[in-house]
Amino acid sequence: MKKLNYILLLLTFFAQGQILNPVKWKTKSVQKSETEFELIMEATIENEWHMYSQFTPEGGALPTVFDFKNAKGNYTLVGKTKESQYKKVFNDIFEVDEYYFAKTAQFKQTIKVTNTKLKEIKVYVEYQACKEQCIQQDATFTFQLPEIKEENIETVTAIVSDTNNINSSVIIDSTKNEVKNIKEKESVNDxxxxxxxxxxxxxxxxxxxxxxxxxxxxxxxxxxxxxxxxxxxxxxxxxxxxxxxxxxxxxxxxxxxxxxxxxxxxxxxxxxxxxxxxxxxxxxxxxxxxxxxxxxxxxxxxxxxxxxxxxxxxxxxxxxxxxxxxxxxxxxxxxxxxxxxxxxxxxxxxxxxxxxxxxxxxxxxxxxxxxxxxxxxxxxxxxxxxxxxxxxxxxxxxxxxxxxxxxxxxxxxxxxxxxxxxxxxxxxxERETFIAIWIGIFATMALYLFGKITMPHDSPLQHISVGRLLLGILSLTFSIYLIPGLWGAPLNIISGFPPPMSYSESPNGVGYKNEFSNNNSTESDELPEDAYYGPHKIVSFHDYDKGLAYAKKVNKPVLIDFTGKTCVNCRRMEEKVWSQEQILSILKNEVVLISLYVDDRTELPKEKVYTNKSEKLIDTYGEKWSDLSINKYEANIQPYYVLMAHDESNLNKPVGYTPDADEYMNWLRDGISKFKK
Incomplete structure (x- = not known):
């Protein structure tokens, strides 16, 4: 069934894009004395992109910030972090000077070790990279230290992986003074x-x-x-x-x-x-x-x-x-x-x-x-x-x-x-019409394969080959399988391919009441203001600000769902993962769901129309939510899920399409537990 599902989905991919990562890092440390090291962090920046200095003035772009994680009780910083020469440009929009790097940037920090048992130094960096749009990025560097001995004055080089959360490490053989690079541990984004x-x-x-x-x-x-x-x-x-x-x-x-x-x-x-x-x-x-x-x-x-x-x-x-x-x-x-x-x-x-x-x-x-x-x-x-x-x-x-x-x-x-x-x-x-058309097409194909219908260029058919018979049976079986979908059956084999159950003539099912409801639900009087019933009657919000305000009121974390009306995998998540009993309970009772449709063509009120950092006019809700996804979360894929605290910070790492229900449930529980701490 999975193979058939993949074939059906092949030619109509859901909206998805790549995570931008225009800055690549290399690190090395130079031992200057028995207890002093110079930590060097070099950034290679893709063409047309630039990142900002630590000292770029306030009011403009965000500066690069270094955080030396395990300094307390282990080492002290000798002076400030030095950086290579930056360029100075006046920003007409923010009306301030901005200091930025293009192509390359280098940062150096001298540290003095006070704890001889210290084995490694961790450095966390946050920075902003801009081209036609600006994205916030971060990286973590790990510098392994040799024994603090005079004869071990060697240059230690560690190449950093290309992911957003980065670790690098090396081991020094103190006897042979040889540097051995260890394979980078990459954290792969979902x-x-x-x-x-x-x-x-x-x-x-x-x-x-x-x-x-x-x-x-x-x-x-x-x-x-x-x-x-x-x-x-x-x-x-x-x-x-x-x-x-x-x-x-x-x-x-x-x-x-x-x-x-x-x-x-x-x-x-x-x-x-x-x-x-x-x-x-x-x-x-x-x-x-x-x-x-x-x-x-x-x-x-x-x-x-x-x-x-x-x-x-x-x-x-x-x-x-x-x-x-x-x-x-x-x-x-x-x-x-x-x-x-x-x-x-x-x-x-x-x-x-x-x-x-x-x-x-x-x-x-x-x-x-x-x-x-x-x-x-x-x-x-x-x-x-x-x-x-x-x-x-x-x-x-x-x-x-x-x-x-x-x-x-x-x-x-x-x-x-x-x-x-x-x-x-x-x-x-709507869903019933779509399914009915497919039933007609594949049933007709079965009749053709059985020889009951002929086409203009067909040769006379004296008998049916075994292959043709088997293919006809498969087509007929598929047609019969689709028939219950006319009365609300989920049709898991083609889940996400036809319109969603909520987009149908009978969103509550025919002859019985299922979990789907439209916005005209008779239970709308029980809804919070500005909310609606989403899939499985989950209380949902279309508006980011109103959903966040409600989450603060009821003291629950926010689940942002970047989705799309035409997104196949979004529907598959809703129909196959969200429907799981434990996950559905979490979505209904422990989070506030904000579903942001990036293909919503509803026009924004005139006072809310704006031009983004790429100088593109944002005049629809879909463009607004897409711009939010790209610029704040560095992702333009759907579905994309973010668990967020009331201060709009991430509770854990956002995820994309996660068909494994247990994995998705663990992700939800992880974020909710951090919210409650």
């Missing part, structure tokens, strides 16, 4: 783990999609033709050349697809939030819906989407050139000629990735995976021609594969329409 998992899922999913596309009428017959060309080169006397050209042919296929993604990196550089804006833009999602429907109809056999014949002929003529140039144009010819089959699948890949905020990196990896999957059969059969005998013969089954793709693409199209509907709150495609 959101980074999510991104890494998604990237691997994206790569293997698109790789699989690329391989599947080769089993279509436009591509499959070209495999033996192309492979035979390279085999003839080998037979002519130069086997190495033939194999090299076969490998280069595959390489160029992958390269061409990757090149298609490169312009999006430029778009992302010009506008870092462009992918987020695309993922939540209802009109772009409607556009993707239309594109998917057109591609699906093409796969079903109504018409073919092809490249202009003149372009195909020119490229084909260029492939007659010798050397790698000819091989490149052969690869380009394949891509153009097979576009009627690969185009819809490729459009699905691009449209799905663009509809998330995964960024240009996601798109490049998706294109790389798709190109590699398409190129793989050509390369493998050219290198191992004896395997060609295992290939099935061309026939009507190729069109069957194409039609099945059409049904799947049609089903996926309605996810885009659903996202647009959710953002605009039109209620045109």
């Amino acid at each position: 959101s980074k783990e999510i991104i890494e998992i998604s990237l691997w899922l994206l790569f293997f999913g698109t790789l699989f999609a690329g391989i599947l596309v080769t089993f279509t009428p436009c591509v499959f017959p070209m495999i033996p033709m192309t492979v035979s060309f390279f085999l003839k080169q080998s037979a002519s006397g130069d086997k190495k050349k033939g194999r090299l050209n076969a490998l280069m042919y595959g390489f160029f296929i992958v390269l061409i697809y990757v090149l298609i993604s490169l312009p999006f990196h430029l778009f992302e550089k010009l506008s870092p939030t462009i992918f987020y804006e695309i993922s939540t833009n209802p009109y772009l999602n409607i556009f993707f819906f239309i594109i998917f429907v057109v591609f699906a109809i093409s796969f079903l056999g109504a018409f073919e989407i092809t490249m202009p014949s003149k372009l195909a002929n020119k490229v084909d003529n260029a492939s007659n050139k010798g050397g790698f140039t000819g091989v490149f144009f052969m690869a380009l010819t394949l891509i153009i000629v097979s576009f009627s089959c690969t185009g819809p699948a490729l459009g699905g890949v691009i449209g799905s990735v663009l509809s998330t905020d995964g960024g240009a990196t996601y798109l490049t990896i998706a294109m790389f995976g798709f190109g590699l999957g398409l190129a793989f059969p050509f390369m493998i059969f050219a290198l191992f021609p004896s395997m060609m005998g295992n290939l099935p013969k061309s026939g009507g089954w190729l069109n069957t594969v194409k039609v099945v793709f059409g049904f799947i693409e049609l089903a996926l199209a309605f996810k885009f329409l659903s996202m647009a509907d959710l953002v605009m709150d039109w209620h045109l495609l």
Whole structure:
């Protein structure tokens, strides 16, 4: 079930982004005497970013601050922390001078050890880094000390990991005076783990999609033709050349697809939030819906989407050139000629990735995976021609594969329409309607696979193959599984994919009352002012300030939920994790939930419209909450959970998507216990 879930989620990634970390640190300590050490902390700052001096004037950016943690009773500071030369610039907005570093910064602090048993020194630093936006960061450095002996005057170097909470350590062999670096202990942010998992899922999913596309009428017959060309080169006397050209042919296929993604990196550089804006833009999602429907109809056999014949002929003529140039144009010819089959699948890949905020990196990896999957059969059969005998013969089954793709693409199209509907709150495609459409699509696909329905390009069907029968049974079973969803069943296999239960014609269920309720609940008179019933009737707030004020009134910690109407994993957390009895009890009784929708297009009152540090006009609630997430918490992923005290400080480390209910419950209990201390 998990594998099926991943496949369904693959082409419609939830909004998620990377944690910014523009400053990398290195540390070293120099022993100046038996008891004196100079601690050196060097920062490497990414291009266009800068961090601020310890002495930058008040009223502007936040200065860099060092805290020498275990100084009391162990060592004393000799003078103040010295720093390298900074730049001085007048800030027109704050009307103060600001002192900042660009590219590099160095800080030195001399300490005198008073406790000879001291083994390490801990230094904590807080600093602000700015580019188009400003983020608050921190790091912890650990300096290991040798025995306090005169002969041990050595330079100790420890490289710091690239995470926000950093530890570095080294061991000195006092006999041989050799420095041995120990591997850094990295504290990996939960959101980074999510991104890494998604990237691997994206790569293997698109790789699989690329391989599947080769089993279509436009591509499959070209495999033996192309492979035979390279085999003839080998037979002519130069086997190495033939194999090299076969490998280069595959390489160029992958390269061409990757090149298609490169312009999006430029778009992302010009506008870092462009992918987020695309993922939540209802009109772009409607556009993707239309594109998917057109591609699906093409796969079903109504018409073919092809490249202009003149372009195909020119490229084909260029492939007659010798050397790698000819091989490149052969690869380009394949891509153009097979576009009627690969185009819809490729459009699905691009449209799905663009509809998330995964960024240009996601798109490049998706294109790389798709190109590699398409190129793989050509390369493998050219290198191992004896395997060609295992290939099935061309026939009507190729069109069957194409039609099945059409049904799947049609089903996926309605996810885009659903996202647009959710953002605009039109209620045109509520949960029951969405599920009913999917039931119709997959039931029809089952009838097609059983031979009860034929498409325009199908060959006469005398019998059903075992593979086709099994796939038909799977499609029919999936359709039957979806039916209870019309009456409020959670449908865990596709959890988070259809609209949430609260976005339906019967939010309280049909024939029984479930845990979901809309904002028009009859129990609204029991709610605190400005609150509403969220998932599982959890008392929730949309407004940050009002939720915080209520939390102070009832003396409970705040749980900030950065979420989105179109966020798949947000719904999965609500439906599969929040529904757990112990977690639900905590959410209802021990915290105050503030759900901030980053794709909420409700306009802010005119007096609350503002321009952020990146000089972007913030005029909707969604933009306001997204700006808060990025600038205060250095995260632009959803879901993102923050347990906060009344002074707006974090009670523990925020987390992202946490499907393990026990892990999420432990995180909640940890933060609540710290609040009560």
